[in-house]
Amino acid sequence: MGILRFSYRSDILSLSTNITICYPTGYMTTEMGFEDPLLKRNGKRPYVPGMKFQTVYLLHGGGEDDTTPYRYTKLEQYAEENMVMLVSPSVNDSFYMNTKYGFKYFDYLTQELPLVVKSLFAAATERENTFLVGLAMGGNGALGLGLMRPDLYSAVVDLSGGIGVTLDREEYKHSLNIEFTRVRDTLLGEDEFIGSEHDLLTFAEKNIAEKIDLPKYFIGVGEKDFIRDRVYKDYLALKNLGYDVYFEEGQGMKHDYGFWDKYLEKVLSNWLPLKREPIYGDR
Amino acid sequence: MGILRFSYRSDILSLSTNITICYPTGYMTTEMGFEDPLLKRNGKRPYVPGMKFQTVYLLHGGGEDDTTPYRYTKLEQYAEENMVMLVSPSVNDSFYMNTKYGFKYFDYLTQELPLVVKSLFAAATERENTFLVGLAMGGNGALGLGLMRPDLYSAVVDLSGGIGVTLDREEYKHSLNIEFTRVRDTLLGEDEFIGSEHDLLTFAEKNIAEKIDLPKYFIGVGEKDFIRDRVYKDYLALKNLGYDVYFEEGQGMKHDYGFWDKYLEKVLSNWLPLKREPIYGDR
């Protein structure tokens, strides 16, 4: 696998930030002279300037950064086996939203990040080749970005979305009042969130009302995860609104990397409708 | 500036290796809605998928790795001001050649590295947009790669090329016998190097005899560099063969990062015929 950490100053954030990117180079070869670049040699595919990869934006959890999921799972291997590129931004516990205190992470993630990644790296440009997966706080992030910008992703996966934005307004209010004050320091308060950019239900209903072309949604959670019921409520809310949404519970599993390691493999190998090939362009 | 260190397993080397890459992101903006992407906004240029950068392959010195020149100079700033992308491989004191002990660094640097970089990053693909610069051991490397593969680079810069391959056969032999045995452990010996892949004079003469289209060559060295005379001999050898070669001596300067910092700025800002613009493709 090829891995890198890109450090640059984001325009929208007005801040130096890090992005971890993986390329599935372990299944690629520099041996040239293929008669047909689309053929594999020893199971490997050639490097060709102009090639692109299907891209999975992978969102880390609370308290973590862009490197954490790679260090606690075998994610690189799963990406390699499925010939996708992974892109992980680092979001400083912003819940993947524009924060009340002025850091525009939602704008960064939906406007700047894809533009920078598609301009500087070999990421596919089309929605059909772009996927969004998050775990824990990143699960809520994936759900949020995927409901607010359904035009960007062809599938969205929320693994054990913990705290942060949600379709369930009661749960949202509850999370504003827990001991961990980061939620209420970041997201809009009880009196102002309904209908706001932090209220997923509004977006979810609008998507249906306007008959927007929607990505496929997937939600997974450990059966014994303390946050299991809340995640299930997000699933129910989507289902009741008529969304195409799949739900799966990991038997006996909890809110930890045991679950995420197992389910990230499942997501990349089974859930997402990936090509599992590089994109070599018109030929 | 955007900087990254890419870690992947090279096919040709059969080894995990690192590549440091810089993008001039400090002079770029994600503000969209330019009427014409070729216009600058506040002196900045837009990100556009498909864009490419002119590329300078920058070769580190002996005992160093891909990160060293970036840490001891203001190189990122110079690259940014000249809107070029920098690419630095790491070569483990191989003198940028295929070593006697079987690590094919020359093949890696001339076959694999450009292919991988052009496939995975936004590096321009044409020779006219590709430049080669090296310092100390990397100066010899640049001279060597630039004479053995003149088809790859439109200009080649050797800054204080120290020990390693050279056009001067007596100097080559001498370096086989110095106390620092790494040269003779790596390069072909006195009895076998003439006419071999480690003998630059053979390539330099052949290029002229075959009227190959040649890059422009530049050689710089500190006036007080202990290796000054040897670098000058490489200059004279090229000049006598009829090469288009420029020579400049840094008054009072030595074989250290004082010279390299000053001359890397000069190379990027003055010597190289750069566009100092991204390449946005047909438009």
Added chain:
Amino acid sequence: MGILRFSYRSDILSLSTNITICYPTGYMTTEMGFEDPLLKRNGKRPYVPGMKFQTVYLLHGGGEDDTTPYRYTKLEQYAEENMVMLVSPSVNDSFYMNTKYGFKYFDYLTQELPLVVKSLFAAATERENTFLVGLAMGGNGALGLGLMRPDLYSAVVDLSGGIGVTLDREEYKHSLNIEFTRVRDTLLGEDEFIGSEHDLLTFAEKNIAEKIDLPKYFIGVGEKDFIRDRVYKDYLALKNLGYDVYFEEGQGMKHDYGFWDKYLEKVLSNWLPLKREPIYGDR
């Protein structure tokens, strides 16, 4: 030079964070058998388990992270020549203070960072061996930490402290109202800051009133820096209170890495009363 980037989850921040650390290994040797470890061999000093280094906490500017100053200056070289260890935290534009939105950077920087660094790395533990230097936003940070916790540092350097905490209450109020809203999103407002943890004047006066043992303060700024007058006001405020404070203006210099590169060298080589030796303990 030896350089590393340490990534770990901070207790106080409840967040993964990065710390860049440099060791002056270029002037050290592993050659053993010194009769006296305090002797130098070829100008180099030995590695000895239990050894410590004088430590400079180096604070980056606004929009930057822990890596930026190392990439835009020759800082590693200056540290090496002065045999000090450098430690740079990353603070996400918090102005080095506990932010209104709940990220306790001041607590992290003054309680956790030194404890973690002294426990996991070879940093000297005593105040007399601990120094604080910041540039731009980090200059204000250095001034702030150095006034609020004078017991931690033996000298404090503010280079072109730009916006953030200051001794001048009018300037503080002014910065709350500029177009760049990050200050007022982060620091306490006009009605509440006086006497608060964001009001340096209160600390500065209290230190004098209580006859606290104070570090030496140094303030530098470019003559043509747009923020020059404000930095000078901080100098005057300290001087008027009776602080031991040195001020120097860089003739013709501005608010950029031209000034910081030159003055970081000056700070490490001339201003700070460094031992320029490792600390080998009782022997």
Added chain:
Amino acid sequence: MGILRFSYRSDILSLSTNITICYPTGYMTTEMGFEDPLLKRNGKRPYVPGMKFQTVYLLHGGGEDDTTPYRYTKLEQYAEENMVMLVSPSVNDSFYMNTKYGFKYFDYLTQELPLVVKSLFAAATERENTFLVGLAMGGNGALGLGLMRPDLYSAVVDLSGGIGVTLDREEYKHSLNIEFTRVRDTLLGEDEFIGSEHDLLTFAEKNIAEKIDLPKYFIGVGEKDFIRDRVYKDYLALKNLGYDVYFEEGQGMKHDYGFWDKYLEKVLSNWLPLKREPIYGDR
């Protein structure tokens, strides 16, 4: 977990090199005021300047570098759970030996690396707190270092030691003649290796003859590993010489990270006689 990659220039190698180091910070806390630093608070242990960690030197496989095992396993988590520090050097396919072509990796690994790590990081200094574990090429490396320098390690683990140094001279000769020429480019040839620094049998016999205090040895291999029989021969050779050596076969397992991930957990959690506590010194 706290992770870092240290980049410095090695004296003995005369080369810039990388070392990956992990600290088990996830089970540590900066909460102060413990009555007794040896008590745990919420299962966590305090940072205390002067503290040390038991250290596992973890050796990567062929074609890999210091980062690879961390990226393809859950190693950080296993280290954290067992409160040990991990140290991984990068060895450029040298088989962890002094190479014929002059790179003194054995000297680096046994003389410089421990000295540098104990001087700059919180690694325990005593043999009883130092362990050596390697996988694939690193398995042979661990076996080699552990037989040639039994004074350095209190336990040595070889997981699927592939090619490189071995106790079996016929296997050694065989590996000199395989298609992958790196072995014979690096290690001494058929006519010269017996009794040399690349001949483990000589060291193994000498240790017994001289009644050296020996570490405990552990050897593990996948039942279906193509190299299984060769690894078993190393086990038998040690056993026949009277070594205290444990052997275990992973049922149905092969020469890949499936085996190494599972067995690295087993090694850290079960095989090695670890304290699973930091070392807080005399108290």
